[in-house]
Every structure is written in structure tokens, then in C-alpha cells.
Amino acid sequence: MAPWGSAGKTTPRFLGQFSHYLFRYATWLPVLIAFNSYVAQVTWIRGPSMYPFLNPQYNESLRKDLCLVSKWSPHRNLERGMIVVFRSPENPHVTVVKRIVALEGDVVRTKPPYPYEHAKVDVGHVWVEGDGDKTKDSNYYGPVSTGLITGRITHILTPLDRAGRVRWWEHAEREGVQKAQAS
Amino acid sequence: MPPRFRPSFFTSSTRPLLTPKPNSTPLQIRLTSNKPPTPPLLLSQRLHALSTRLTNRARTSASHFLGHPLRALAFALKFLAFGHLLMEYGIWPRAVAGPSMLPTIAVAGSWALIDFTHRFGRGVQVGDLVAYHIPINTQSGLKRVLGMPGDYVLVDTPETGGETMIQVPPGHCWLIGDNLDASRDSRLFGPVPLGLVRGKILAIFQPFRSFEWVKNPMLAQ
Structure with a gap:
């Protein structure tokens, strides 16, 4: 018997056991929160912005991809091609999934909504874009600070035919990115 | 072991069932146990029982x-x-240092009481002091909010810089140090996403010397 849960003799038996188990499971909640914010998390992908890589059937079915997000040291060792999860610069309560196109110091040939033809990515920022056409990305709100990045997508869990590790390094590089000298 | 609490009419008794006891009213039936009532515990006995239970x-x-x-x-x-x-x-004190907030916060030795429930700019107003992740590196900073989404702010330093004003984009805020000459703030790195705001400063204090609640100058008339 757990020492804290042995209900007092005056408590009815059901209430005593119920509160005991409630307390016992509730003490795991902080662990779950810490795990989700620092180790890994499982999320559904919503929206078409990463079409065809994620949610390839977004306009045919309601099925959504289930992905594993690694939350371990999200700001470090970022590479072009990685799929990252970050808080939207437009609304901090919305989390978005995009692919890193350029790192700090790179010069990017931008796409239409951006007001200038070329953009140099600032220090401590990355240029993110969705794979599909329906995407609101750095061409809309500019480079994203790495401080906003909360994780990166490492695995697809469902659907099972595409399940497996995300091989971001095999993804074709985007044209029009002039890499910085250092890297 | 026999059950301890047994109604009196199950116990062996010479009296027939449901007959009145000699010195009682006729229709009363005894349903209590045969055990003699325990006397109430003394205070010392109760304390002893409590301590025994606790040590156990x-x-x-x-x-x-x-x-x-x-x-x-x-x-x-x-x-x-x-x-x-x-x-x-929660709400926690953090050591702060640097010349950028000089009239408000000393260069060294000050602490700030930070309310982290205001993270992501929840409930932050123009004039508040906020702690934030600096967008161009991995450090944290402390600045004053000059503009929230939709507000128009001066891009450069007043009097010495240009006259250009911009509108703060949605989801961003414009942060400025109180000491304009020694502050790296939004004039350098532009509007800061609210997602980088960590909390609001409630008070500035120096341990065992001073304690001052931070007042929003825009609200305090």
C-alpha cells in the first residue's frame, strides 16, 4: 500500500480509493508535460502546407498524418531541408510545420508575396517554406528566429504505408539559395 | 475469530428473544453490541496513538x-x-544586469521579479517591462514595450535618427531600452515575435536594500 494513499478509517472506502488513484495519476502530469516539451511529442499534421510530403491526401480525405516531433535541443544543428515545428511569428499560440530552406547568412531568391526579389537571412534566423503551394511561410512573414523553433519532425507514424523516419537529407535542395561562405 | 459486532439477539442469552429487559420500557429492543462501551480516551492517550500512527x-x-x-x-x-x-x-526572481535600462534598473546587482504567466505576450500592454529571448542570439533580455500589434512606432532613435514610422505587424511587439544610447533593441533587430516574450516584470529589487513594484507609466496618470 502506498503510504500517502491509505485512506483514513473514517473515509468511505470508494472515496478513499478514488482520491488515492486520482492523486497517484495526477502526479504523473508534470512528468508528461516536461516530456512533451523537452523530449518528444506526437502530433497530428493539419493543413496542406507540406503537401506532398505530409498530408498528401488533404483534399481527398479527412485522414491526417501522425508525426513524432523531437523536442531535444531544437535550436542546435539546424540544417537545410529539416522539417521544423515552430510558433508562428504571426500568432504565438499557433504552431506550424515548415521546411528549413536557408540558414543564417544565406541569400534566398524569394517567392511572390515577399516585397523584395532577394532576401539575406539574418543572424539567428532561418528561412522556412512549405513544400506545397498553399503555404504561408517566410515569403509572407520573413525569416523566422530560431528561438521560435520548438522541435523537428523525425518520424511519420501513420499512415502505415508512409511510416518511418523522415529522410530530410534526401529532399532536393530548393533552387535560388546562395549558401553562406562558412557552411 | 468470531465477528466482533453482533446484535444482542444472536448472542447466547438466557432471555427469550424480544422480551423486555427487567428495568426498561416494554417495547425497546436492544440492537447494540454486548461489548461494554469503551471509555473516552484521555488527551495523553490520543497523542500517544497519533504519534504511534505517524511513526508507523x-x-x-x-x-x-x-x-x-x-x-x-x-x-x-x-x-x-x-x-x-x-x-x-510561476513567478520567480531573476538577476538582471546591463546598462540598457539604466534609469529604471542599475547596471549590476539588481533582480527582477518575473511573472511567467505573461509568456507569449499574454496580457502585456504598452509601457510594460518584459523579459524576452533575444531574436538574434540565444540570450535573454529585458526591455520596455513601445508598441503592440497594430501600433505605429518610430523606427529610429528620436531626435538623432530618421522620421520613419512603421506599423507593428500582427503577433509582434516593439521593444526599446530606457537608455537609448546603450541599448540593443528593436531598432537593431526589428519587431520581436510575441512567441519570444517570456514574462512580465512585476518588481525590481536589490536583495536586502530596496524593493519597488514596477508601474506602467502609460497607466499611472
Whole structure:
């Protein structure tokens, strides 16, 4: 018997056991929160912005991809091609999934909504874009600070035919990115 | 062992069932136990019982963990995670330093009481002091909010810089140090996403010397 849960003799038996188990499971909640914010998390992908890589059937079915997000040291060792999860610069309560196109110091040939033809990515920022056409990305709100990045997508869990590790390094590089000298 | 609480009419008795006792009213039936009533405990006895129960409980809790490393590990994990939750979402003092907020905060030795429930700019108004992640590196800073989404702000330093004004984009804020000459703020790195705001400063204090609540100059008339 757990020492804290042995209900007092005056408590009815059901209430005593119920509160005991409630307390016992509730003490795991902080662990779950810490795990989700620092180790890994499982999320559904919503929206078409990463079409065809994620949610390839977004306009045919309601099925959504289930992905594993690694939350371990999200700001470090970022590479072009990685799929990252970050808080939207437009609304901090919305989390978005995009692919890193350029790192700090790179010069990017931008796409239409951006007001200038070329953009140099600032220090401590990355240029993110969705794979599909329906995407609101750095061409809309500019480079994203790495401080906003909360994780990166490492695995697809469902659907099972595409399940497996995300091989971001095999993804074709985007044209029009002039890499910085250092890297 | 026989059951302890047995109604009187099951116990062996020479009297027939449901007959009145000699010195009682006729229709009364005894349903209580045959045991003599226990006298009320003295205060000293109750204290003794309480201490015995507590020490027994302590003994069981020590043995609860002693032979069980997994149990101890789980307890430590829960304890640490709960502490982390408090540290992340509570109100905590942090040491602050630097010349950028000079009239308000001294260069060294000051502490700020930060309310982390205001993270992501929740409930932050123009004029508040906020702690934030600096967008161009991995450090944290402390600045004053000059503009919230939709507000028009001066891009450069007043009097010495240009006259250009921009509108703060949605989801961003414009942060400025109080000491304009020695501050790296939004004039350098532009509007800061609210997602980088960590909390609001409630008070500035120096341990054992001074304590001052931060007042929003835009609200205090």
C-alpha cells in the first residue's frame, strides 16, 4: 500500500480509493508535460502546407498524418531541408510545420508575396517554406528566429504505408539559395 | 475469530428473544453490541496513538522506497517535473544586469521579479517591462514595450535618427531600452515575435536594500 494513499478509517472506502488513484495519476502530469516539451511529442499534421510530403491526401480525405516531433535541443544543428515545428511569428499560440530552406547568412531568391526579389537571412534566423503551394511561410512573414523553433519532425507514424523516419537529407535542395561562405 | 459486532439477539442469552429487559420500557429492543462501551480516551492517550500512527507511517514510507529503486526513481522524476512546472509557469526572481535600462534598473546587482504567466505576450500592454529571448542570439533580455500589434512606432532613435514610422505587424511587439544610447533593441533587430516574450516584470529589487513594484507609466496618470 502506498503510504500517502491509505485512506483514513473514517473515509468511505470508494472515496478513499478514488482520491488515492486520482492523486497517484495526477502526479504523473508534470512528468508528461516536461516530456512533451523537452523530449518528444506526437502530433497530428493539419493543413496542406507540406503537401506532398505530409498530408498528401488533404483534399481527398479527412485522414491526417501522425508525426513524432523531437523536442531535444531544437535550436542546435539546424540544417537545410529539416522539417521544423515552430510558433508562428504571426500568432504565438499557433504552431506550424515548415521546411528549413536557408540558414543564417544565406541569400534566398524569394517567392511572390515577399516585397523584395532577394532576401539575406539574418543572424539567428532561418528561412522556412512549405513544400506545397498553399503555404504561408517566410515569403509572407520573413525569416523566422530560431528561438521560435520548438522541435523537428523525425518520424511519420501513420499512415502505415508512409511510416518511418523522415529522410530530410534526401529532399532536393530548393533552387535560388546562395549558401553562406562558412557552411 | 468470531465477528466482533453482533446484535444482542444472536448472542447466547438466557432471555427469550424480544422480551423486555427487567428495568426498561416494554417495547425497546436492544440492537447494540454486548461489548461494554469503551471509555473516552484521555488527551495523553490520543497523542500517544497519533504519534504511534505517524511513526508507523514514516516507517512504511521509508520501506516503500528502500528496496525499490524504480519506485524511488519515479518519485524523483515526479518531484523534479513538478518543480520544473513551478519554475516555468510561476513567478520567480531573476538577476538582471546591463546598462540598457539604466534609469529604471542599475547596471549590476539588481533582480527582477518575473511573472511567467505573461509568456507569449499574454496580457502585456504598452509601457510594460518584459523579459524576452533575444531574436538574434540565444540570450535573454529585458526591455520596455513601445508598441503592440497594430501600433505605429518610430523606427529610429528620436531626435538623432530618421522620421520613419512603421506599423507593428500582427503577433509582434516593439521593444526599446530606457537608455537609448546603450541599448540593443528593436531598432537593431526589428519587431520581436510575441512567441519570444517570456514574462512580465512585476518588481525590481536589490536583495536586502530596496524593493519597488514596477508601474506602467502609460497607466499611472
